Amino acid sequence: MTRVTGVIGRFFTGVGMLLRGFGFWAKRPAIMLLGLIPAAIVFVVIVGALVALGFSMPTLTDWLTPFADDWADPWPDVLRAAVGAILFAAAIVLAAVTFTALTLAVGDPFYERIWHAVELEVGGAVPEHDLGFWRSVRDSLKLIGLGFLAAIGVALSGLVPVVGAVLAPTLGVILSGRLLAMELSSRAFEARGIDGATRRAILRGHRAQVLGFGVATQLCFMIPLGAVFAMPAAVAGATLLARSALDAAAPAGTPQPTPAPRP
Template structure:
């Protein structure tokens, strides 16, 4: 495929999110309900981080009683440790936010993709992930995020290009994982196991990536995930249907 074709595939995938916003006109109440999971997770994570900021001084003091008599070096040690603790907490929150949102929002998002299936016509699958399966998938996604994040921290240490390469690669990988999870729900509801889902996505990697890139980019904007996630669920359902129609 040529470069133009590759760009076209990514743009087509991104366009599904834009199409998903059309559901606001048809089912505003349902889409408003779909904003709650990301908003709830954002508030909980934000509250946890603010609480940590208030408690971090006491925490690092408790962790370093051996440094009480070090004078200036005690302060240097504890300030550095506080920065590491807060930075680590922010990193953990960023790589687990998607998994937490999908876990909390699975019942809400299921209603959205079923409504989308009804609008598209044809049989609506009766299957669903269920609570425990949704929690397991969210935990797996969070674990992937931690593994990718740790790897990218190492890449980021490379001289000159490490930070740019690490940030770009991390964004693309996170986008692909997120798109896979969004598409996995309507596909698995039809009884497709992991192998069958991989087969359905084969040959459509750029469209899948485009869907993920737009959704992941929204996570970088304050309240972006809250606004975009319902539309991304609708767009992913539309894309899943078209992927299945392309199967022999």
């Protein structure tokens, strides 16, 4: 019981990281407003794609289930509604991950300023390692690929009898949330020259916090226009999450960094 309570507590610590990220709207409103620009642009594109998918869903589900044409009513409609819900749940997973990947790639200069401000707020020397545009593009393509695999997993989970209708959206939030958390927190590690394998090893000891942050972020993204307004806060909160993990991984006896002055 104590262990379960501890995991739940760490999960909500991760949720709190996102809430602290929203707190940067009060601390640094100017740079947070800049973070809305790329998020709004990508949001319009992603929503347009989802709307187009929604309008084409009846045709798509009919094409996928020709065997149901001869079934007695109302079973063809029930099946096609279930297939449509599964496909749309998978599409939302892919949309959330694609939104994050494209927004980070397009808005890298804006989000770098948010990351830099949070690093200064936490304290210590801020690394100046430049990730480069093509590195951001490569990371974005990788995230979209992982999102596609997660979407397939969500679609397949929806086929599980009885529980599929609940399992698919739940799994979608968990998988996409974890992917979002891992990607959003990556800058703090990469700026310090920490490779992906080491980053995953460090975050492995903070799974509950990562999941809590990611699930909270994904749920915000599912609110109408929530993705636009939550994206700057998610970048700030993910930096706090990464710094917390890095500080915990520091060798015992390492001097704590002294706060750096605000720019």
